[in-house]
Amino acid sequence: MSTLKVNEVQTTASKRILTTTGGVINVVQQKITAPWFGYGPGSSYVKVTPLTCSIKPTSTSNKILVAYKFFGGSTGNWDRLEYQLYRNGSASSFTGNASGSGGQATGKWFYPGSADIGMSQAMGLVFLDSPSSTSTVTYDIYIRDGNNDGASFSLNRGRGTTGTEQESNCASSVTLMEITA
Amino acid sequence: MSEVVARQLQSTSSNIILNNIGGILQVVQSVKTDTQSISGSSAPAYGLSLVTGLSVTISKTSPSSKTLVIVDMRGAGTGSYNRQEWVLMRNGEPCFIGQGQNQVDYQNSAVTNQTTGRFPVNTDATPTNICSTGCWFYDTEIQELQDNITYAVYGGDRNGDSTVFINRNNQGTTASSETVCASSITVLEIA
Numbered sequence: 001m002s003t004l005k006v007n008e009v010q011t012t013a014s015k016r017i018l019t020t021t022g023g024v025i026n027v028v029q030q031k032i033t034a035p036w037f038g039y040g041p042g043s044s045y046v047k048v049t050p051l052t053c054s055i056k057p058t059s060t061s062n063k064i065l066v067a068y069k070f071f072g073g074s075t076g077n078w079d080r081l082e083y084q085l086y087r088n089g090s091a092s093s094f095t096g097n098a099s100g101s102g103g104q105a106t107g108k109w110f111y112p113g114s115a116d117i118g119m120s121q122a123m124g125l126v127f128l129d130s131p132s133s134t135s136t137v138t139y140d141i142y143i144r145d146g147n148n149d150g151a152s153f154s155l156n157r158g159r160g161t162t163g164t165e166q167e168s169n170c171a172s173s174v175t176l177m178e179i180t181a
Numbered sequence: 182m183s184e185v186v187a188r189q190l191q192s193t194s195s196n197i198i199l200n201n202i203g204g205i206l207q208v209v210q211s212v213k214t215d216t217q218s219i220s221g222s223s224a225p226a227y228g229l230s231l232v233t234g235l236s237v238t239i240s241k242t243s244p245s246s247k248t249l250v251i252v253d254m255r256g257a258g259t260g261s262y263n264r265q266e267w268v269l270m271r272n273g274e275p276c277f278i279g280q281g282q283n284q285v286d287y288q289n290s291a292v293t294n295q296t297t298g299r300f301p302v303n304t305d306a307t308p309t310n311i312c313s314t315g316c317w318f319y320d321t322e323i324q325e326l327q328d329n330i331t332y333a334v335y336g337g338d339r340n341g342d343s344t345v346f347i348n349r350n351n352q353g354t355t356a357s358s359e360t361v362c363a364s365s366i367t368v369l370e371i372a
Contacts, residue, residue, distance in 0.1 A: 006185045011201045014186075016243045017372040018199055022207030065208060065367070067251075079358040096348050096362045097214045100355025107255050107362045108311040123313045126253040126365050128210040147357045179208050 026178040035157035043148035051141040053174035063179045069124040070172035072155045073112040080146030081109040103146035206370040211237040216349040221341030229335035236333035249369040253315040255362035258300040259343040266296035267336035277318040
């Protein structure tokens with residue numbers, strides 16, 4: 001294998017097309033097409049198992065651009081049905097600043113109103129992480145019913161059934177990009 | 182410093198691994214983890230106020246570079262939810278908006294309906310609802326710019342009859358039924 005070592009690459013017109021930072025040197029994606037429904041997470045964060053993806057950085061200084069886009073709905077007492085980004089099983093810093101009894105999270109799971117066939121709104125996040133590691137890094141979405149009052153959630157579908165002509169089954173993804181830094 | 186001048190780099194198996202366009206030169210991001218409320222009457226610019234924290238500045242390394250701007254935001258509207266909008270701004274001017282019916286009079290926020298996006302309101306839901314919104318904008322109109330470029334999100338109720346909320350619902354932030362979320366704006370410089 002040949003290796004070319006340089007600090008910068010320019011076109012013949014002197015246009016800079018690669019520097020030592022900002023380059024994308026690896027992309028991995030997890031596609032999730034299976035529908036979930038009926039799961040009540042309780043008050044502690046639990047992993048949304050399909051929404052996981054791993055990458056192995058090549059340098060401790062490199063960053064990971066984490067991009068989630070997923071669909072779903074909720075039912076029951078959905079008010080504190082909240083999700084958070086986790087790295088290697090620990091909560092990331094990408095969360096709101098809460099006080100009092102309020103929950104803090106990256107986002108809230110979508111509530112489709114009173115209709116069982118309500119739309120499945122896109123949720124997600126975009127976060128530039130600095131894992132400072134060359135070991136495999138795993139990102140997950142965790143979810144909880146923060147006040148534990150009986151909420152449940154669906155993924156890739158509404159909260160009705162999946163077999164009627166009124167239902168939509170969607171597809172979700174997790175994309176990780178290693179960025180040189 | 183080493184310097185290689187080429188149009189393209191290929192692997193030994195002739196796969197293109199770097200072209201003269203499309204490469205990412207840098208990535209910058211700003212994260213907002215606090216909450217904000219913007220009422221229609223408090224919105225000074227284009228009927229909108231800066232969403233504090235959702236502003237990021239990038240200094241392009243080449244005049245010919247483009248930028249990919251990714252807005253990923255959580256928020257909520259209120260009962261009078263019409264016209265609860267947000268706009269992506271570049272250096273203080275809207276850069277990615279719909280084609281409204283009152284384009285000429287854009288400065289008059291009461292009549293224009295051009296916007297990047299709206300804060301979703303689910304009228305079936307109680308005030309504790311929060312929705313996600315955002316955009317991906319490939320900015321190809323900045324080739325003459327090389328100094329600092331600032332992208333920012335502005336939001337508000339543009340007919341002034343209600344309030345929008347960022348990273349929170351329209352009820353509050355401290356009760357056990359409420360959640361505070363996080364949002365981000367990310368800019369990639371593309372060769």
